[in-house]
Amino acid sequence: MSVVSTPTTLKPADLAIDNQEVRRIRNDFPILSQQVNDRELVYLDSGATSQNPLSVIEAEQEFYEQRNAAVHRGAHTLAVAATDVYEDARETVARFVGAASNEIVWTANATEGLNLLTYSFSNASAGRGGEPARRFALNPGDEIVVTELEHHANLIPWQELAFRTGAVLRYIPVDDDGGLKMDEAASIINPATKIVSFTHASNVLGSITPVAELTELAHKHGALVVLDGCQSVPHMPVDVKVLDVDFLVFSGHKMLGPTGIGVLYGKAELLDSMPPFLTGGSMITKVTMDGAEYLPSPTRFEAGTQQVSQAAALAVAVNYLVETGMERVADWEAQLGQRLVSGLQQINGISVLGPPAGIERIGLAAFDVDGVHAHDVGQFLDDRGIAVRVGHHCAQPLHRRLGLTASTRASTYLYNTTDDVDFLLEAVAGVRPFFGVK
Amino acid sequence: MSAELQQLYQQIILDHSKSRHGEGLKEAAEGTVAGQSHQYNPTCGDEITLRVIRNGDTIAAVSWEGDGCSISMAAASVLTDMVGDGLSQTELLGLIDNFREVLRSRGTVEADEEVLGDAAAFSGVSRYPARVKCAMLAWVAAEEAMLASR
Numbered sequence: 051m052s053v054v055s056t057p058t059t060l061k062p063a064d065l066a067i068d069n070q071e072v073r074r075i076r077n078d079f080p081i082l083s084q085q086v087n088d089r090e091l092v093y094l095d096s097g098a099t100s101q102n103p104l105s106v107i108e109a110e111q112e113f114y115e116q117r118n119a120a121v122h123r124g125a126h127t128l129a130v131a132a133t134d135v136y137e138d139a140r141e142t143v144a145r146f147v148g149a150a151s152n153e154i155v156w157t158a159n160a161t162e163g164l165n166l167l168t169y170s171f172s173n174a175s176a177g178r179g180g181e182p183a184r185r186f187a188l189n190p191g192d193e194i195v196v197t198e199l200e201h202h203a204n205l206i207p208w209q210e211l212a213f214r215t216g217a218v219l220r221y222i223p224v225d226d227d228g229g230l231k232m233d234e235a236a237s238i239i240n241p242a243t244k245i246v247s248f249t250h251a252s253n254v255l256g257s258i259t260p261v262a263e264l265t266e267l268a269h270k271h272g273a274l275v276v277l278d279g280c281q282s283v284p285h286m287p288v289d290v291k292v293l294d295v296d297f298l299v300f301s302g303h304k305m306l307g308p309t310g311i312g313v314l315y316g317k318a319e320l321l322d323s324m325p326p327f328l329t330g331g332s333m334i335t336k337v338t339m340d341g342a343e344y345l346p347s348p349t350r351f352e353a354g355t356q357q358v359s360q361a362a363a364l365a366v367a368v369n370y371l372v373e374t375g376m377e378r379v380a381d382w383e384a385q386l387g388q389r390l391v392s393g394l395q396q397i398n399g400i401s402v403l404g405p406p407a408g409i410e411r412i413g414l415a416a417f418d419v420d421g422v423h424a425h426d427v428g429q430f431l432d433d434r435g436i437a438v439r440v441g442h443h444c445a446q447p448l449h450r451r452l453g454l455t456a457s458t459r460a461s462t463y464l465y466n467t468t469d470d471v472d473f474l475l476e477a478v479a480g481v482r483p484f485f486g487v488k
Numbered sequence: 489m490s491a492e493l494q495q496l497y498q499q500i501i502l503d504h505s506k507s508r509h510g511e512g513l514k515e516a517a518e519g520t521v522a523g524q525s526h527q528y529n530p531t532c533g534d535e536i537t538l539r540v541i542r543n544g545d546t547i548a549a550v551s552w553e554g555d556g557c558s559i560s561m562a563a564a565s566v567l568t569d570m571v572g573d574g575l576s577q578t579e580l581l582g583l584i585d586n587f588r589e590v591l592r593s594r595g596t597v598e599a600d601e602e603v604l605g606d607a608a609a610f611s612g613v614s615r616y617p618a619r620v621k622c623a624m625l626a627w628v629a630a631e632e633a634m635l636a637s638r
Contacts, residue, residue, distance in 0.1 A: 088490070
């Protein structure tokens with residue numbers, strides 16, 4: 051038995067994705083052919099969660115039908131089959147981001163990955179993990195640096211870590227266009243900085259952050275670099291060895307995979323010296339009534355029964371992306387992103403958040419409609435079958451900085467055509483007239 | 489666009505959302521008591537601070553400050569107009585209960601214009617469960633503000 055993961059649309063790597071290919075890709079995604087409010091669904095909310103190809107959906111079912119068992123336990127045949135699926139999936143995901151298998155820790159989602167790091171560092175600060183873990187310990191006066199762009203998931207865990215340890219949380223501010231003030235970054239990151247955590251691509255602005263520059267700054271001062279890859283890993287080639295970040299988190303459900311699974315990458319030598327976050331079964335070597343010794347990474351960080359069917363399905367999703375070609379996906383979405391922004395810019399009363407057309411961005415754009423609240427914009431678009439995100443997109447500080455409480459965000463993926471973008475643009479042009487705003 | 493959307497965004501709602509009645513918090517005059525409530529919807533960031541001023545058992549005035557979608561702002565404006573008629577506390581609570589029942593009915597309970605007046609225009613909201621909280625924001629604030637004035 052084998053899981054079919056090949057897109058029906060394989061093309062040589064040198065050929066760019068076009069609408070014709072996307073229409074074939076769409077056939078792999080059952081949900082996209084449905085009607086919403088008597089209209090054809092136009093799904094432009096992949097930044098929140100992506101849709102799944104049939105092969106991914108079937109992979110979970112196939113696992114439950116044929117291989118379901120607890121992994122890393124038991125000598126029976128099914129247990130071995132389940133463990134193989136689980137570990138093969140880890141290898142697939144590792145290869146996808148240029149890591150080794152033992153550097154990939156399964157988490158529930160990216161949020162859990164970030165909490166794993168902060169709680170592990172917290173435990174190190176309390177003396178757990180002994181001498182090797184001391185490099186992760188934070189003390190009063192130590193500094194953690196994030197940016198004003200961050201999703202709440204890459205902000206609040208660090209706030210909490212700072213509260214627990216007495217460390218100071220600082221942030222790199224953004225300018226009016228949402229660009230990071232890199233001149234200030236050079237002084238904000240200093241010898242007291244222990245951790246620098248930032249997003250690779252903004253989930254609100256679509257802008258791509260200068261990872262190399264920030265990583266170099268952080269490493270110059272001996273700080274660890276944590277990268278939030280939620281909006282980059284699904285949409286562009288990402289290689290952790292090239293980026294040289296120390297940790298990377300991303301979520302399965304944003305990259306054609308199921309919910310309930312995410313990934314934490316960490317350099318092996320770091321993960322192996324970190325104390326665990328969640329403790330319990332499966333992550334130990336020896337347990338007495340007084341204490342326990344722990345397995346090396348990644349098992350050390352995977353306490354309890356794991357999300358095996360989700361790992362299997364995520365691997366199928368990754369293969370789907372690999373076979374489509376991440377360079378090609380990135381190029382296509384960059385086109386969609388530019389089309390989106392340049393179109394929005396031409397509509398009266400619409401302001402795009404973040405970089406204007408012509409500047410590099412992923413296939414995502416958030417915008418403000420003058421005189422109409424984002425919630426009303428979303429309702430109007432939904433009536434036409436267009437799914438977008440409205441609200442603060444889990445980035446309240448960034449919205450406040452830009453003078454807004456909420457915005458409307460359209461985000462594309464490899465299954466969106468230029469027609470989807472044009473349809474959105476046409477609909478957005480009708481918003482202010484509908485609400486009677488001049 | 490669909491009939492449902494037209495039903496949701498009736499002209500009276502769009503008008504109230506732009507020309508908002510009761511906006512700007514009023515100070516309580518001597519001999520009256522005031523109660524205030526702040527309501528916040530974390531999913532969309534809508535918020536309102538609403539003050540009820542009571543003269544004995546009679547609601548003397550409702551005033552508010554807020555920021556949010558057209559539904560939430562219009563609902564605050566319509567509420568202000570309705571209460572301006574000098575309702576008793578019991579009448580106001582009854583009105584709020586009636587409004588809530590219609591909104592939460594998913595379209596199964598018809599709004600009685602005799603009772604709800606202009607607020608009956610919000611009955612279209614009941615077909616959009618995600619928007620019920622928007623329409624209720626000011627009304628919940630009024631309920632709490634009135635109780636706080638006791």
